[in-house]
Amino acid sequence: MKNINSYSLKAAVLLGMIVVFTSGCERNLSGDVEFATYPANPEVFIDGFSGGLNYFPFGGSKLDAFSVDTNVKYLGSASMRFDVPNVGDPSGAYAGAIFPDNGGRDLTGYDALTFWAKASQGATINEIGFGNDFGENKFLVSLNNMSISTGWTKYTIPIPDPTRLIFEKGLFWYAEGPEDGNGYTIWIDELKYEKLGTVAQPRPAMFNGEDKIVQSFIGSNITITGLTQTFNLASGQNQTVTAAPAYFTFKSSNLNAAKVNEQGVISIVGSGTAKITATLAGVAAIGSITIESLGNFVAAPTPTRNAANVISVFSDAYTNIPVDFYNGFFAPFQTTLGGANLNVNGNNIIQYTNLNFVATEFKNPTQNVSQMTHFHVDIQIQEAIVPSDFLSIQLGDFGPDGAFGGGDDSSGTVKFLGSALSSNQWISLDIPLANFALANKNNMAQIFFISADGTSNNTPTISTILVDNMYFYK
């Protein structure tokens, strides 16, 4: 990758020189200026591979999915043909490949990758785009769920910011699986970069346009997702593509609290609040994330019990059983948000907000805890507690049928009053399983945290908790 970096730098320096020259005296560049440019050939596949173009299928894909078809074509003498396999095809589970020019191309003069395409049936192509070179994929672009029909149609995949593509190797890539279990055929023709001049009204977004607010701690990292660029095309249609972080410029409002790198990874470095925003080619992205850093994180005590005596649901100290979810989002009464979404210095923690009740479920398979004597959990309540508050822990067993319902389920609850709880510090609970008074313990499948009893005179005030080290032991 060293070569790439040095080429890019060289190009950037020269571009800088050009700017100085042109803005300085508005004269033409002298013939002595050496341009560090790569071929600007816009063609990828017209009637055959363009110069330098390669083909590499993805590992696990049907390796012979791609062929050149001289019978079916939109224009000229040939098209690209992609045979998507059936489910169960021994030659590969899906069709997918990259078409790079490893010499690199200068695509700054274009605003879109365009092609004509049709398929043997109506279908939705999972991913199709450019910028995939089996390397850094720095400027990866994906058009997701592209609808394709049996008639030749022209498609436009806009370039989020063409000025970034001074040395692009990944000219085209796609990945598509069977449709409803069945394979089919896609044809693509006249695949090339174009300067359409009608790719307009850019509306970049982060977190798909959502303004997120999260609490976190020093040492944790958050990766920005949902990075997209949307353009309005000449057809009047809006076209949204997923764009790599490198197209964006990220900014933190408070570098003492959080920093963000060019890969879109936020590092929480201090206490306080920081809002992370982004621009793409000078246009502000919609969406943001506001991080309320609560400062240094004190981890829950690391469990020391012998793993042989433990069935662990959630702990970095043990190998955990398979868990279906840490928040079932049970509609319509549940308000609880969050789940196992905190990672502070490698320590995974569950954070629930807006708690009224929430369930962790592990039914694939259910767990036989009949030989265990206790349930352990570490809880931190991140707010003031009044004596009338409570937090209940409920265990649910699915009974001999191993499934929810069926008349053989049992559950039991242990309730802790506010007067017995404390704020902003880890509370380690070791509860005898006998206290839950369960009819069965052979098909344990659920752990609930409950802070509201559903009566009208009860408003849950314990709303934000951290949870760690949930396990059964003997």
Add this chain to the structure above:
Amino acid sequence: MNQRDQFKPEMHKKLWPRFLAAGMVAIILSCSDYEQTVTTLNQLVIQDEFDTNGAPNSALWGYDIGTGQNGWGNYELQYYTNRPENVTVKDGFLQITAIKESFNGSAYTSARLLTKGKFEQTYGRFEARIKLPWGQGIWPAFWMLGADIDTNPWPGAGEIDIMEFRGQQPTIMLGTVHGPGYSGGQSISKSYELKNDRFDTGFHVFGIEWGKEYVNFYVDNVLYNQITPADVPGEWVFNKPFYILINMAVGGSFVGSPNSETVFPQTMLVDYVRVYK
């Protein structure tokens, strides 16, 4: 502005049938020094350069307010106001803004300016330099109505649409005349499409040259249509004073309603309006 008088021969491409155009490219290239007259009328009568911030010049511009009848006859969805949110002069532009808001029973507000009773003229060159808004269901227009419309109801009074635009077709504008026997869907119209460009990303000049028994339509330096009495299947009513309108409608039969992807607010920027004779 003197250079506007004479332009390259784009007119040929536009006036010839499409099927001929391809074959004619070579000829056009071979006569590229030929210059076509796009405009001829150069004596300035009025101009508004929109250089004074605030409300538009009340000596020239009035307003239509409300929803008219049946959404101004087109089932348009906006409520027209003269509030500064919807119409103002700022930074050298007349800014007409369509807002998505609940207002007096309508879901959108916008503005419609007109020179009725303030400036009316028979014949001349009418042009404006405009950057258009965009999106499904957005319908801006720069147009004219016969000044006798109160006693000679539409379409008898006549209408000249110097520019109409569908926000969902960002590369295409239309120039049209309506009159008795050729109004609405039977109007005499022609579209003009930009190649490798669109109307919502930069300013374009939209104009007509209107004389006795002709209306010439142009965009920038391209004369793309001429309409004469021979082109209309009814009475030629373009021989009396007309006034100017500039507006941005939302929804209506011409464009359809906005959808979830239509971005609001939308602003139409008018750099100038000039009339010559």
